[in-house]
Amino acid sequence: MPDDLFPRILARAPEQAVPLMRALIMSHGQGNVDHRLKEIIRILLARFANDKYFASLRSAKARAMGLTEQCIDDGCSFYEDDAKGFSAAEKCALRYADLMFLDANQLDKAFYDEMKKYWTEAQIMELGAFIAFHYGMQMFMRSLGAVPGPGHSDGG
Amino acid sequence: MLDEGIDNYAASKRFTPAEKIALRYSELMSVNPDAVDAAFFDELRKYYGDDEIVELGAFIGFNLGYHTFFGTLKFYPLFSPDGRLVSQAESTKLYGRCRKRPSPIPSSRR
Numbered sequence: 001m002p003d004d005l006f007p008r009i010l011a012r013a014p015e016q017a018v019p020l021m022r023a024l025i026m027s028h029g030q031g032n033v034d035h036r037l038k039e040i041i042r043i044l045l046a047r048f049a050n051d052k053y054f055a056s057l058r059s060a061k062a063r064a065m066g067l068t069e070q071c072i073d074d075g076c077s078f079y080e081d082d083a084k085g086f087s088a089a090e091k092c093a094l095r096y097a098d099l100m101f102l103d104a105n106q107l108d109k110a111f112y113d114e115m116k117k118y119w120t121e122a123q124i125m126e127l128g129a130f131i132a133f134h135y136g137m138q139m140f141m142r143s144l145g146a147v148p149g150p151g152h153s154d155g156g
Numbered sequence: 157m158l159d160e161g162i163d164n165y166a167a168s169k170r171f172t173p174a175e176k177i178a179l180r181y182s183e184l185m186s187v188n189p190d191a192v193d194a195a196f197f198d199e200l201r202k203y204y205g206d207d208e209i210v211e212l213g214a215f216i217g218f219n220l221g222y223h224t225f226f227g228t229l230k231f232y233p234l235f236s237p238d239g240r241l242v243s244q245a246e247s248t249k250l251y252g253r254c255r256k257r258p259s260p261i262p263s264s265r266r
Contacts, residue, residue, distance in 0.1 A: 016211050
């Protein structure tokens, strides 16, 4: 759950706000991909989008599951480094997010074949839709130049 | 009109200033988000209310994300332009060559 700024902005367009908020919350908090991995992916994308708002928020659920800031930083910037401890499946998912908006041409049949070694088709669709949706909302918030208000930096 | 809105909206006489700035918002969000600044929003507010700007921005963001994702999956419409149900192989031939378009935004402003 983001802080109250994003819902307040969306609420200017109430018909859009409800389905968008529902999709945002469900895609992050539910599904069959580890929530901690999704949280790293979400922050990786927000940093790439240069969206200070979503990049500053943190999932309380992921933190309760043991996700640390060090692990987030490692996952965003050094996930290919074996010393950082990410599994082959996690590396592939992080690469998927990284390449989606950096160089989508690399996400070809060979890439998806590699991904299917670690993830089911349902998980790949879950990841792809999660990546697409969150990046889109991050680009929107970037365009607004939004930043979290004081005391509102801890989403759940 | 669809092609003109994509390829040539800035110079076209078929679009109103309000439509042109909405198209420009869409274009900039993708190619130069830094150009969507306070001055741009001041201009946008001459034509749209805050509710419409939020609707446009969320719609553009949503489509920006999903079209990139869908593009990697290489799937195409089930129906041909004349309404026939077609295989993915045939649909790929019909729709698979996505043409590149010239940007109406001068390179100096991207």
